[in-house]
Amino acid sequence: xxxxxxxxxxxxxxxxxxxxxxxxxxxxxxxxxxxxxxxxxxxxxxxxxxxxxxxxxxxxxxxxxxxxxxxxxxxxxxxxxxxxxxxxxxxxxxxxxxxxxxxxxxxxxxxxxxxxxxxxxxxxxxxxxxxxxxxxxxxxxxxxxxxxxxxxxxxxxxxxxxxxxxxxxxxxxxxxxxxxxxxxxxxxxxxxxxxxxxxxxxxxxxxxxxxxxxxxxxxxxxxxxxxxxxxxxxxxxxxxxxxxxxxxxxxxxxxxxxxxxxxxxxxxxxxxxxxxxxxxxxxxxxxxxxxxxxxxxxxxxxxxxxxxxxxxxxxxxxxxxxxxxxxxxxxxxxxxxxxxxxxxxxxxxxxxxxxxxxxxxxxxxxxxxxxxxxxxxxxxxxxxxxxxxxxxxxxxxxxxxxxxxxxxxxxxxxxxxxxxxxxxxxxxxxxxxxxxxxxxxxxxxxxxxxxxxxxxxxxxxxxx
Amino acid sequence: xxxxxxxxxxxxxxxxxxxxxxxxxxxxxxxxxxxxxxxxxxxxxxxxxxxxxxxxxxxxxxxxxxxxxxxxxxxxxxxxxxxxxxxxx
Numbered sequence: 001x002x003x004x005x006x007x008x009x010x011x012x013x014x015x016x017x018x019x020x021x022x023x024x025x026x027x028x029x030x031x032x033x034x035x036x037x038x039x040x041x042x043x044x045x046x047x048x049x050x051x052x053x054x055x056x057x058x059x060x061x062x063x064x065x066x067x068x069x070x071x072x073x074x075x076x077x078x079x080x081x082x083x084x085x086x087x088x089x090x091x092x093x094x095x096x097x098x099x100x101x102x103x104x105x106x107x108x109x110x111x112x113x114x115x116x117x118x119x120x121x122x123x124x125x126x127x128x129x130x131x132x133x134x135x136x137x138x139x140x141x142x143x144x145x146x147x148x149x150x151x152x153x154x155x156x157x158x159x160x161x162x163x164x165x166x167x168x169x170x171x172x173x174x175x176x177x178x179x180x181x182x183x184x185x186x187x188x189x190x191x192x193x194x195x196x197x198x199x200x201x202x203x204x205x206x207x208x209x210x211x212x213x214x215x216x217x218x219x220x221x222x223x224x225x226x227x228x229x230x231x232x233x234x235x236x237x238x239x240x241x242x243x244x245x246x247x248x249x250x251x252x253x254x255x256x257x258x259x260x261x262x263x264x265x266x267x268x269x270x271x272x273x274x275x276x277x278x279x280x281x282x283x284x285x286x287x288x289x290x291x292x293x294x295x296x297x298x299x300x301x302x303x304x305x306x307x308x309x310x311x312x313x314x315x316x317x318x319x320x321x322x323x324x325x326x327x328x329x330x331x332x333x334x335x336x337x338x339x340x341x342x343x344x345x346x347x348x349x350x351x352x353x354x355x356x357x358x359x360x361x362x363x364x365x366x367x368x369x370x371x372x373x374x375x376x377x378x379x380x381x382x383x384x385x386x387x388x389x390x391x392x393x394x395x396x397x398x399x400x401x402x403x404x405x406x407x408x409x410x411x412x413x414x415x416x417x418x419x420x421x422x423x424x425x426x427x428x429x430x431x432x433x434x435x436x437x438x439x440x441x442x443x444x445x446x447x448x449x450x451x452x453x454x455x456x457x458x459x460x461x462x463x464x
Numbered sequence: 465x466x467x468x469x470x471x472x473x474x475x476x477x478x479x480x481x482x483x484x485x486x487x488x489x490x491x492x493x494x495x496x497x498x499x500x501x502x503x504x505x506x507x508x509x510x511x512x513x514x515x516x517x518x519x520x521x522x523x524x525x526x527x528x529x530x531x532x533x534x535x536x537x538x539x540x541x542x543x544x545x546x547x548x549x550x551x552x553x
Contacts, residue, residue, distance in 0.1 A: 022527050205527065206526075206527050207526030207527045207531065208506060208509055208510050208513060208526050209510070210510055210513040210514055210517070210524070210526060211514055211517075212513070212514075212517045212523050212524065213513075213523075213524070213525075213526045213527065216523065217527075231506075231507055231510055234510075235510050235511075235513075235514055238511070238514045238518075239514055239517070239518065367505075367507070368506070368507050397484040397485065397486075398484055398485065399484040399511075401484060401505075401507045401508070401511075402507075403486075403505065420503055424503060429503065429505070429506075430505065430506065432503060434486050434503075434505055435486065
């Protein structure tokens with residue numbers, strides 16, 4: 001259905017500006033026509049990985065895959081060789097669209113040009129079926145030690161976009177400046193189909209979201225909305241641009257990690273920028289939106305049900321929920337209760353209509369909005385030569401940023417630098433422990449489990 | 465007027481400070497031609513860019529076709545000079 005939805009909005013909004021980056025811009029009819037031209041290269045039913053930096057051409061590629069009746073798999077471009085290998089294999093991808101060389105792979109065929117990108121075919125067996133309703137797949141750093149592939153129905157993707165548009169008042173005159181990668185839920189759900197349903201325009205920025213660059217892009221695009229992770233707003237707070245800078249910004253969205261109170265207050269009081277924090281998770285899509293009327297992370301969006309379950313855990317059900325993990329059978333289903341509510345791993349409740357999060361049960365780490373499974377990082381460390389065991393955890397740096405820390409047991413002569421290099425060769429850079437401490441043996445309790453307090457003391461870091 | 469060598473040292477200091485203890489000034493200077501080899505996380509890179517723009521009153525183009533200048537002290541020094549920062553020696 002997503003292809004029909006896109007085709008319909010492209011007809012309806014014709015000559016309006018649909019998507020732009022620094023190099024080019026396309027109207028809705030041009031977007032449809034460019035996607036139509038590329039779709040011929042994609043066989044119906046193919047599984048197509050999209051692994052590239054945000055650009056107009058990436059949006060065209062996404063639309064082309066849908067137009068071909070194929071299934072796009074949106075892959076974070078930061079993924080390292082071991083993660084890509086697992087994604088291609090466990091999802092049996094037929095094709096990958098990419099903008100940088102991919103690691104050598106015996107399953108890969110001959111690459112060819114695909115617009116400004118490269119298209120590489122893969123031949124992977126065996127191949128588990130996708131659900132008949134699945135139209136888009138995205139990934140999450142799960143709890144199984146590997147990236148988990150979430151299958152989404154067309155209805156779920158459409159509902160996420162339509163409910164975001166409705167719940168946040170996104171309109172045809174909006175110009176959305178997006179700094180988050182389109183493979184991430186923050187951008188995918190708020191700044192792709194949602195923008196097109198509204199007949200608005202999407203402006204894709206690349207590079208790190210440093211305040212100076214963001215301010216210039218706001219002015220260059222006359223943006224009315226800003227989409228970014230908390231780091232973007234922290235940077236703005238550090239530079240404190242004058243209030244006039246944000247005069248046209250109606251909605252600034254932050255998600256992925258907690259926006260600090262200091263940043264939110266400073267931007268509101270000194271820059272006149274009200275940042276709306278929202279709560280969303282990869283498996284369910286956006287769940288709340290803070291308009292200023294409600295406290296905390298805001299009120300539930302249309303189509304969202306929130307409740308507090310056993311032990312204070314937040315349970316959610318949404319019209320934009322994924323169907324299952326394609327490459328981890330049963331794991332998603334096990335997180336649903338009898339009423340189909342998803343266990344988020346977050347502790348939270350509604351307070352005067354707004355969601356308040358109070359803690360986390362899940363072991364997944366969050367650094368600036370990027371989710372890191374410590375089990376995956378530990379597995380990679382333990383596979384490196386000379387490593388006997390490792391503990392991986394999160395900690396706060398003195399300046400407030402979060403980081404991943406590893407304490408590694410080794411009786412061989414390995415150095416922290418070698419271990420970090422080994423991780424860089426296998427993992428996305430954001431998953432690589434920023435501090436690695438090598439010890440001969442890990443401190444253990446009476447049943448032989450590493451004691452986290454003692455391990456933290458070795459690393460000399462405070463609680464995450 | 466700043467000398468090139470003083471600018472180098474100052475950039476290394478700003479980058480180290482931005483990393484909040486992950487890399488020292490000496491490590492930055494030892495890897496001055498390939499900063500990415502230090503594996504400085506993007507949150508720290510962001511802090512370093514803010515600090516450099518703030519201190520030297522310049523705009524670093526993060527969306528340029530080629531942003532490799534950001535990955536070395538030499539590249540940054542050259543970029544700052546192009547932006548009108550006067551250097552002596």
